[in-house]
Amino acid sequence: xxxxxxxxxxxxxxxxxxxxxxxxxxxxxxxxxxxxxxxxxxxxxxxxxxxxxxxxxxxxxxxxxxxxxxxxxxxxxxxxxxxxxxxxxxxxxxxxxxxxxxxxxxxxxxxxxxxxxxxxxxxxxxxxxxxxxxxxxxxxxxxxxxxxxxxxxxxxxxxxxxxxxxxxxxxxxxxxxxxxxxxxxxxxxxxxxxxxxxxxxxxxxxxxxxxxxxxxxxxxxxxxxxxxxxxxxxxxxxxxxxxxxxxxxxxxxxxxxxxxxxxxxxxxxxxxxxxxxxxxxxxxxxxxxxxxxxxxxxxxxxxxxxxxxxxxxxxxxxxxxxxxxxxxxxxxxxxxxxxxxxxxxxxxxxxxxxxxxxxxxxxxxxxxxxxxxxxxxxxxxxxxxxxxxxxxxxxxxxxxxxxxxxxxxxxxxxxxxxxxxxxxxxxxxxxxxxxxxxxxxxxxxxxxxxxxxxxxxxxxxxxxxxxxxxxxxxxxxxxxxxxxxxxxxxxxxxxxxxxxxxxxxxxxxxxxxxxxxxxxxxxxxxxxxxxxxxxxxxxxxx
Numbered sequence: 183x184x185x186x187x188x189x190x191x192x193x194x195x196x197x198x199x200x201x202x203x204x205x206x207x208x209x210x211x212x213x214x215x216x217x218x219x220x221x222x223x224x225x226x227x228x229x230x231x232x233x234x235x236x237x238x239x240x241x242x243x244x245x246x247x248x249x250x251x252x253x254x255x256x257x258x259x260x261x262x263x264x265x266x267x268x269x270x271x272x273x274x275x276x277x278x279x280x281x282x283x284x285x286x287x288x289x290x291x292x293x294x295x296x297x298x299x300x301x302x303x304x305x306x307x308x309x310x311x312x313x314x315x316x317x318x319x320x321x322x323x324x325x326x327x328x329x330x331x332x333x334x335x336x337x338x339x340x341x342x343x344x345x346x347x348x349x350x351x352x353x354x355x356x357x358x359x360x361x362x363x364x365x366x367x368x369x370x371x372x373x374x375x376x377x378x379x380x381x382x383x384x385x386x387x388x389x390x391x392x393x394x395x396x397x398x399x400x401x402x403x404x405x406x407x408x409x410x411x412x413x414x415x416x417x418x419x420x421x422x423x424x425x426x427x428x429x430x431x432x433x434x435x436x437x438x439x440x441x442x443x444x445x446x447x448x449x450x451x452x453x454x455x456x457x458x459x460x461x462x463x464x465x466x467x468x469x470x471x472x473x474x475x476x477x478x479x480x481x482x483x484x485x486x487x488x489x490x491x492x493x494x495x496x497x498x499x500x501x502x503x504x505x506x507x508x509x510x511x512x513x514x515x516x517x518x519x520x521x522x523x524x525x526x527x528x529x530x531x532x533x534x535x536x537x538x539x540x541x542x543x544x545x546x547x548x549x550x551x552x553x554x555x556x557x558x559x560x561x562x563x564x565x566x567x568x569x570x571x572x573x574x575x576x577x578x579x580x581x582x583x584x585x586x587x588x589x590x591x592x593x594x595x596x597x598x599x600x601x602x603x604x605x606x607x608x609x610x611x612x613x614x615x616x617x618x619x620x621x622x623x624x625x626x627x628x629x630x631x632x633x634x635x636x637x638x639x640x641x642x643x644x645x646x647x648x649x650x651x652x653x654x655x656x657x658x659x660x661x662x663x664x665x666x667x668x669x670x671x672x673x674x675x676x677x678x679x680x681x682x683x684x685x686x687x688x689x690x691x692x693x694x695x696x697x698x699x700x701x702x703x704x705x706x707x708x709x710x711x712x713x714x715x716x717x718x719x720x721x722x723x724x
Contacts (some may be wrong), residue, residue, distance in 0.1 A: 255323070408443055
């Protein structure tokens with residue numbers, strides 16, 4: 183029971199957009215209407231159902247709690263994991279699982295059990311953007327404690343009131359979850375979300391050779407950023423093999439981007455990953471990562487440089503002047519860290535610099551598009567982690583005013599399509615070639631390829647066609663590599679696109695069909711709350 187003064191505590195919590203409350207209520211009452219509203223007004227609604235509004239809701243989750251919205255697994259009750267997961271359906275009922283431990287949420291850090299909302303938000307996007315049936319998804323949070331002292335001191339906090347569990351106990355708990363999920367839902371694709379730096383890459387590398395899994399912060403961020411970089415390099419008449427990149431912020435996202443770019447350079451130049459990593463420079467709190475940097479993570483070590491020329495490795499400006507990159511990526515959550523001096527120094531050595539301030543939410547961006555374009559006289563090719571308005575300036579060849587539209591480098595452009603492709607072909611693994619295929623699928627649809635003032639990446643209003651394109655390329659790569667297990671997958675692009683679209687759920691009311699109770703399935707009895715049509719085309723009551 184909440185304490186007597188809980189109402190006053192709730193009043194003191196940060197305000198969450200009223201529209202967010204309305205949408206949550208609508209989703210609880212009517213899936214079809216909820217998703218139809220989002221689909222018809224996706225540009226306006228996107229920032230409400232995802233970043234930045236979702237971050238605010240997560241921070242206040244325990245104060246705004248209404249009812250459980252997903253599967254909560256407690257590390258102190260690890261023996262209940264299989265039992266609790268089993269309540270969510272039969273082996274054939276779940277296609278897509280998003281799981282988080284809540285340690286590194288949306289640039290706002292450790293949010294403990296409130297991380298369940300990021301699992302929910304990601305699944306909303308898989309339905310909205312890629313047509314994954316909403317009742318065939320499962321949001322999960324692994325409650326392993328929290329190191330957020332504000333949460334530990336909050337008497338309304340719903341999670342474990344202890345510091346995060348690390349080491350062998352943590353690994354065993356994660357493995358208990360993965361093992362149970364695979365046993366109960368053997369066809370499900372597992373999407374890891376917002377795990378901390380020390381665990382994200384390590385867990386991904388551990389499970390990738392065994393199961394169809396994906397880490398959005400590592401692979402999703404890497405894929406969408408690389409797609410934007412490839413489009414930018416194309417506009418600047420350059421090539422990925424000539425890329426020289428500085429990443430400011432060597433956390434999960436920054437290293438994930440570096441890994442994706444590294445692998446692509448290695449493939450394009452037919453060189454080792456270690457050799458390709460020499461073209462990428464990572465900067466974190468201690469400065470440029472070098473051989474002498476202490477406590478490098480498993481994922482960071484490949485990028486450590488020999489740095490003996492006396493240049494100040496703690497200064498982003500000095501590193502930019504020394505390296506002369508053509509790509510600058512920000513994942514630092516350090517607002518305004520891309521200063522005018524740094525940007526101009528970069529532009530001096532590059533005709534069309536690609537600059538991507540990606541930190542979320544908006545207040546944490548390393549720079550804003552208006553400044554980046556002003557400081558480079560409109561030459562910068564910009565993509566950001568959150569939406570920004572178009573920018574006007576006298577950047578035409580004859581000095582006329584030109585409007586430039588910054589792209590939003592949002593994972594939602596990529597991860598739903600990758601998941602859709604993996605689910606439809608029943609991939610037993612998610613391979614590097616499948617991810618590279620996804621990147622090319624997005625990059626080939628870049629509006630900037632036809633107009634260099636247009637965004638580097640497709641906008642969210644085009645995300646469903648983009649998801650179909652990505653799914654097509656992912657499925658083709660999976661078939662080529664022999665990891666697709668679904669039978670009779672079409673081989674021509676047109677037929678494959680149609681095959682994909684036919685299986686995407688749409689928010690449309692279906693007619694009610696009378697079913698006799700005797701012999702009726704759980705779906706027909708509405709015991710699974712299924713809305714709309716099933717993957718096989720069966721129409722059911724709402």
